[in-house]
Amino acid sequence: MSNIxxxxxxxxxxxxxxxxxxxxxxxxxxxxxxxxxxxxxxDPDFAGAVKDGDIFVAGNNMGIGSSRExxxxxxxxxxxxxxxxxxxxxxxxxxxxxxxxxxxxxAETDKISKGDVLSIDPLAGTVENLSTHETxxxxxxxxxxxxxxADGGLLAHLEKKLKKSA
Numbered sequence: 001m002s003n004i005x006x007x008x009x010x011x012x013x014x015x016x017x018x019x020x021x022x023x024x025x026x027x028x029x030x031x032x033x034x035x036x037x038x039x040x041x042x043d044p045d046f047a048g049a050v051k052d053g054d055i056f057v058a059g060n061n062m063g064i065g066s067s068r069e070x071x072x073x074x075x076x077x078x079x080x081x082x083x084x085x086x087x088x089x090x091x092x093x094x095x096x097x098x099x100x101x102x103x104x105x106x107a108e109t110d111k112i113s114k115g116d117v118l119s120i121d122p123l124a125g126t127v128e129n130l131s132t133h134e135t136x137x138x139x140x141x142x143x144x145x146x147x148x149x150a151d152g153g154l155l156a157h158l159e160k161k162l163k164k165s166a
Contacts, residue, residue, distance in 0.1 A: 004082045004102065004120040005130075006053035008112050009046065015039075015058050016065035017092060026070040035074040052079035055120065057112050059085065062103075063092020072096040072103075082120050084109055084127065084138065097145055100153030106138035122146060 019042045026034045039046040056075055062085035063071060072095050075083065082102045086109055096103040102122050112118065116131040125140030141149075151157035 004053075004055065004118075004122065006055045006081055006118065007051065008055050008057045008114060008116045008118050009050065009080075010057045010109075010112055010114045010116075011039075011042065011059070013059035013086075014061045014064055015042070017063055017068040017071040017089075018065050020063070020071035021068045021074055026068070031070065031073060031077060034070065035077040038071075038074040038078060047078055050078040050080060053081050054079055055118050056080045056083045057085070057109050057118075058083070059109060060087045061089060062087065063089040063096070065089070067091040067095070069095045069099075072099045072101055076101045082122070084112070084118075084120070086110075097149065098154040100149045100151070100156070102141060102146075102149055104138040104141065106136055108136045111136060122149075 019039055022037050022040055024037060036047045071092060076099050083096055084104050084106045086107055087105065088103060093103050104122060106127055111134060112129060116129050119128040119130055122141045123146060125138050127136040127138055148154060148157040151160050
Protein backbone atom coordinates (compact mmCIF):
# COMPACT_ATOMS: atom_id res chain seq x y z
CA MET A 1 0.00 0.00 0.00
CA SER A 2 1.36 3.39 -0.94
CA ASN A 3 1.34 6.56 1.12
CA ILE A 4 -1.98 8.26 1.74
CA UNK A 5 -1.92 12.00 1.18
CA UNK A 6 -4.73 14.43 1.84
CA UNK A 7 -6.10 17.37 3.79
CA UNK A 8 -6.88 16.95 7.48
CA UNK A 9 -10.35 17.29 8.98
CA UNK A 10 -9.62 17.65 12.68
CA UNK A 11 -11.98 16.95 15.57
CA UNK A 12 -11.50 16.33 19.27
CA UNK A 13 -12.16 13.52 21.70
CA UNK A 14 -15.18 11.23 21.96
CA UNK A 15 -16.45 11.35 18.38
CA UNK A 16 -19.22 8.79 18.58
CA UNK A 17 -20.94 6.67 15.99
CA UNK A 18 -24.23 8.50 16.60
CA UNK A 19 -22.55 11.65 15.27
CA UNK A 20 -20.93 9.86 12.34
CA UNK A 21 -24.11 8.01 11.38
CA UNK A 22 -27.11 9.85 12.84
CA UNK A 23 -30.15 7.60 13.08
CA UNK A 24 -32.00 9.50 10.32
CA UNK A 25 -29.10 8.83 7.96
CA UNK A 26 -29.29 5.08 7.83
CA UNK A 27 -32.68 3.92 9.01
CA UNK A 28 -34.70 5.14 6.02
CA UNK A 29 -32.11 6.07 3.38
CA UNK A 30 -29.77 4.42 0.96
CA UNK A 31 -26.11 4.79 2.06
CA UNK A 32 -25.35 7.19 -0.81
CA UNK A 33 -27.94 9.58 0.62
CA UNK A 34 -27.32 8.81 4.30
CA UNK A 35 -23.61 9.62 4.14
CA UNK A 36 -24.53 13.24 3.46
CA UNK A 37 -25.53 13.49 7.14
CA UNK A 38 -22.23 12.15 8.47
CA UNK A 39 -21.12 14.18 11.50
CA UNK A 40 -24.06 16.59 11.05
CA UNK A 41 -24.79 16.95 14.80
CA UNK A 42 -21.21 18.15 15.39
CA ASP A 43 -20.35 19.82 12.08
CA PRO A 44 -23.20 20.30 9.58
CA ASP A 45 -20.71 21.30 6.85
CA PHE A 46 -18.48 18.21 7.16
CA ALA A 47 -20.01 16.00 4.46
CA GLY A 48 -19.98 18.79 1.90
CA ALA A 49 -16.41 19.80 2.73
CA VAL A 50 -14.75 16.39 2.35
CA LYS A 51 -12.77 15.84 -0.82
CA ASP A 52 -11.68 12.45 -2.09
CA GLY A 53 -8.42 11.56 -0.38
CA ASP A 54 -8.94 13.58 2.80
CA ILE A 55 -7.92 12.33 6.25
CA PHE A 56 -10.07 12.31 9.40
CA VAL A 57 -8.15 13.22 12.56
CA ALA A 58 -9.51 12.84 16.10
CA GLY A 59 -8.37 12.67 19.70
CA ASN A 60 -9.19 9.96 22.23
CA ASN A 61 -12.05 7.46 22.00
CA MET A 62 -12.72 7.76 18.27
CA GLY A 63 -15.84 5.82 17.34
CA ILE A 64 -17.29 5.28 20.79
CA GLY A 65 -20.96 4.42 21.16
CA SER A 66 -22.99 1.84 19.32
CA SER A 67 -21.36 -0.48 16.82
CA ARG A 68 -22.89 1.18 13.76
CA GLU A 69 -20.93 -0.10 10.82
CA UNK A 70 -22.38 2.79 8.81
CA UNK A 71 -20.04 5.18 10.65
CA UNK A 72 -16.79 4.10 8.93
CA UNK A 73 -18.69 3.23 5.74
CA UNK A 74 -19.98 6.83 5.51
CA UNK A 75 -16.49 8.25 6.06
CA UNK A 76 -15.16 6.09 3.24
CA UNK A 77 -18.08 6.89 0.93
CA UNK A 78 -17.45 10.62 1.40
CA UNK A 79 -13.81 10.24 0.33
CA UNK A 80 -11.93 9.90 3.62
CA UNK A 81 -8.91 7.66 2.94
CA UNK A 82 -7.51 7.26 6.48
CA UNK A 83 -8.49 7.89 10.09
CA UNK A 84 -5.95 9.02 12.68
CA UNK A 85 -6.78 9.13 16.38
CA UNK A 86 -5.08 8.95 19.76
CA UNK A 87 -7.28 5.95 20.58
CA UNK A 88 -10.20 4.07 19.04
CA UNK A 89 -13.23 2.17 20.23
CA UNK A 90 -12.40 -1.48 19.56
CA UNK A 91 -15.46 -2.19 17.40
CA UNK A 92 -15.16 1.03 15.38
CA UNK A 93 -11.45 0.34 14.79
CA UNK A 94 -12.14 -3.12 13.41
CA UNK A 95 -15.15 -1.98 11.36
CA UNK A 96 -12.99 0.74 9.82
CA UNK A 97 -10.36 -1.77 8.72
CA UNK A 98 -13.05 -4.18 7.53
CA UNK A 99 -14.36 -1.47 5.19
CA UNK A 100 -10.87 -1.00 3.74
CA UNK A 101 -10.19 2.27 5.52
CA UNK A 102 -6.84 2.51 7.34
CA UNK A 103 -7.17 3.48 11.01
CA UNK A 104 -3.94 4.43 12.75
CA UNK A 105 -3.24 5.22 16.37
CA UNK A 106 -1.25 8.46 16.59
CA ALA A 107 -0.56 9.90 20.04
CA GLU A 108 0.21 13.35 18.61
CA THR A 109 -2.95 14.20 16.68
CA ASP A 110 -3.14 17.46 18.65
CA LYS A 111 -0.20 18.67 16.52
CA ILE A 112 -2.39 18.50 13.39
CA SER A 113 -4.60 21.44 12.39
CA LYS A 114 -7.61 21.59 10.11
CA GLY A 115 -6.50 21.83 6.50
CA ASP A 116 -2.95 20.57 7.08
CA VAL A 117 -1.72 18.38 4.25
CA LEU A 118 -0.67 14.99 5.58
CA SER A 119 1.21 12.09 4.06
CA ILE A 120 0.75 8.82 5.92
CA ASP A 121 2.91 5.73 5.53
CA PRO A 122 0.79 3.08 7.26
CA LEU A 123 3.47 0.37 7.03
CA ALA A 124 6.26 2.52 8.49
CA GLY A 125 3.95 4.17 11.00
CA THR A 126 4.71 7.76 10.11
CA VAL A 127 2.58 10.83 9.47
CA GLU A 128 4.38 13.62 7.68
CA ASN A 129 2.67 16.97 8.10
CA LEU A 130 3.61 18.66 4.83
CA SER A 131 2.20 21.96 6.10
CA THR A 132 4.41 22.14 9.20
CA HIS A 133 7.28 19.90 8.02
CA GLU A 134 6.91 17.79 11.15
CA THR A 135 6.93 13.99 11.23
CA UNK A 136 4.73 12.22 13.76
CA UNK A 137 4.90 8.60 14.82
CA UNK A 138 1.90 6.31 14.75
CA UNK A 139 1.40 2.60 15.24
CA UNK A 140 2.13 0.90 11.92
CA UNK A 141 -0.41 -1.45 10.40
CA UNK A 142 0.83 -4.99 9.77
CA UNK A 143 1.20 -6.18 6.20
CA UNK A 144 -1.70 -8.63 6.38
CA UNK A 145 -4.10 -5.79 7.30
CA UNK A 146 -2.65 -3.54 4.60
CA UNK A 147 -3.24 -6.33 2.08
CA UNK A 148 -6.85 -6.61 3.25
CA UNK A 149 -7.29 -2.83 2.95
CA ALA A 150 -5.70 -2.79 -0.51
CA ASP A 151 -8.13 -5.52 -1.58
CA GLY A 152 -11.02 -3.24 -0.63
CA GLY A 153 -11.80 -4.51 2.87
CA LEU A 154 -12.56 -7.80 4.56
CA LEU A 155 -15.28 -9.11 2.23
CA ALA A 156 -13.37 -8.27 -0.95
CA HIS A 157 -10.22 -9.78 0.55
CA LEU A 158 -11.99 -13.02 1.46
CA GLU A 159 -13.57 -13.24 -1.99
CA LYS A 160 -10.15 -12.83 -3.57
CA LYS A 161 -8.66 -15.55 -1.36
CA LEU A 162 -11.53 -17.94 -2.11
CA LYS A 163 -11.16 -17.40 -5.88
CA LYS A 164 -7.46 -18.24 -5.62
CA SER A 165 -8.15 -21.46 -3.74
CA ALA A 166 -10.91 -22.60 -6.10
